[in-house]
Amino acid sequence: MSLLEIKNLHAQVEEQEILKGVDLAVNQGEIHAIMGPNGSGKSTLAQVLAGKEEYEVTEGEILYKGQDLLEMAPEERAREGIFMAFQYPVEIPGVSNVYFLKAALNAIRTHRGLEEMDAMDFLVYVREKMKVVKMDEALLNRPVNEGFSGGEKKRNEIFHMSVLDPVLAVLDETDSGLDIDALKIVADGVNSLRSEERAFLVITHYQRLLNYIVPDVVHVLIDGRIVRTGGKDLALELEDKGYAWLEEPLGAAETVST
Amino acid sequence: MTTTMTASDTDRFVGVFDTFEQALPASGPESLRRQRRQAIERFSHLGFPTLRQEEWRFTNVGPIARTPFSLDVAVDGVTGSSIQAFSYEGTVQLTLVNGRFVPQLSDLDSLPEGIVVCSLGEALEKHPEKVEPHLGRLASFENHPFVALNTAFYGDGVFIWVPRNQVVEEPINLVLVGNPSGDPIAFFPRNLIVSGQSSQVTVVEQYVTVGEGAYLTAPVTEIIAEDNAVVDHYKLQRESTQAFHMATFQLQLGRDSNVSSHSISWGGGLVRNDVNAVLDGQGGEATLNGLYMVEGTQLVDNHMRVDHVAANCDSHELYKGILEGKGRSVFNGRIYVHPGAQKTDAKQTNRNLLISPDALCNSNPQLEIFADDVKCTHGSTVGQLDETAIFYLRSRGIGEEAARSLLTYAFAADIVERIKVGAVRRDLEEFLFRRLPKGDIVRQAV
């Protein structure tokens, strides 16, 4: 059984269908990359996985650890091990980055039958994680993402991920807009968490990230459908040729069927 | 329901004035007796305000006008243990029960030399020369019925006088207890704080309730910050929802003085706070912050007026409101820049968080500027919790209720953080943790 199984997923927002039948299976230990042009539905897929209610699933199903994921509230999903790094991390004035993370971790630990971490243990634990993403201590005590630079926000997402220790991490363009040093930090963060138990769904626009995070599988999402799946070489091919060669000519499907 | 006051509503107070006046101690300056008579005359002319009056457009005081309050109040219904929660370790405390100073419930042991802190009654006997020049000179009853009632009927209050150059380190804690029993009562505390030149003092004013029942408290607090004085004032309105609270807070800022006021309001059923600051000398700086929280059918009305009379003064106002249930709030902020008040820097912000769709808020900032070289800004917002932020928090494992509470707390946080007296800040934090669903998670996460 796969860790994550997406079957014929259709999702819409404001009456407009965005995902038009996505099929995808991810096993533990695997890294899958999803690439696709602007507006193809990558973030929508990520948000549906994380449980954003705005996106209405009209057809299909998602099984996570064999359970119906769509039945679960966003926080339940997080507690069951799903983590999504936001393409656009949200600024939350007044909520401290580190204390909020402690509350989140403890909610997850309680759910998993573990004891809550006290302030001292948590600080030791967090310090260790900070090293991985080379987080500035000052960012710990600031409100979540408030006034962070673009790169700091992305790094903060990876930092949250490493603290929360997910089973399935969905990274939505965590590499976009990063300079090479920051990109390497993000990649190091992911690689250091890579393990037999964990899986990653790495959404990216740019092949470059995949030089540092080597995926097992690459999918191409165009217009709400996965149109091609392959190995890591597919990413290189896309880099060369762009997406146009994969896009079905308009009305082709009808032409074939008649 | 009628909003028109009948003559009898007003007469109830006017009718008992003579009896009240005769029972007053014979001592005390004649000028203050005269003032009382002028005030009741003024009240009898003004009557209770109605919704037709601009300043009371959204605040219906009909329930107050219709209630037959008694002015006969008992002061022996409160024990030390019942107000323990409002005491702050090691601070000077003055306790008033139903508007009368109660020495047994007060603690003046650690009072520094030189400073005068006592009941208004005692001050009028022992230091009339310190009281008379100020009392009633600032808070005008000309157009304010409740200030008029207070000026006519104040029984007692607190007097604080800080000599020039004296710095009072510890806050002075005033606990004003409403202790209703049986029939509705009304009382009118009158507080006067005079902070001498280059002095510094911090005052906490808490309004609390012990016991059950309706009552009206209509306090007037006047603060005079003389040149270069620094005064920090905290008001905590934490009365029961059966309380009517109609307060006026009047600030006079001398040259180079610095006054901050923090008005925290979560109690009371019908609450009105008039906050008036007059910047009278160059270089004065007034900071007026507030946080109000309403639920059920509570109404809180904050009416601010800042008068920039002198040049080169700053005023900053930040009022925030959290509205739940069918709660209502009114914010009316007026900045008045007088001719000649050049280089005024005035900023006013009112932000409201509507938690419930049934809550209602009115926000009305006003600028009146009669000088040409000034910087004045005002802004007011009404909003809801940010759903994107809620989703972000939930996606990290925080439950929905906790996420909402966390963001609500965060909304209030910048007011909480501005509170410099640790004990007051902790009181407010504790209140929020108790009030907000899943508050224990919020406690961890902030």
Ligand SMILES: Nc1ncnc2c1ncn2[C@@H]1O[C@H](COP(=O)(O)OP(=O)(O)OP(=O)(O)O)[C@@H](O)[C@H]1O
């Ligand atoms: N909340 C929303 N309301 C309306 N339309 C939306 C919403 N979210 C997404 N869409 C639309 O759905 C389509 C897919 O958006 P999505 O964000 O999933 O694309 P994407 O592949 O992540 O694009 P990008 O590479 O720009 O991040 C777009 O046309 C977008 O405008």
Ligand SMILES: [Mg+2]
């Ligand atoms: Mg996207």
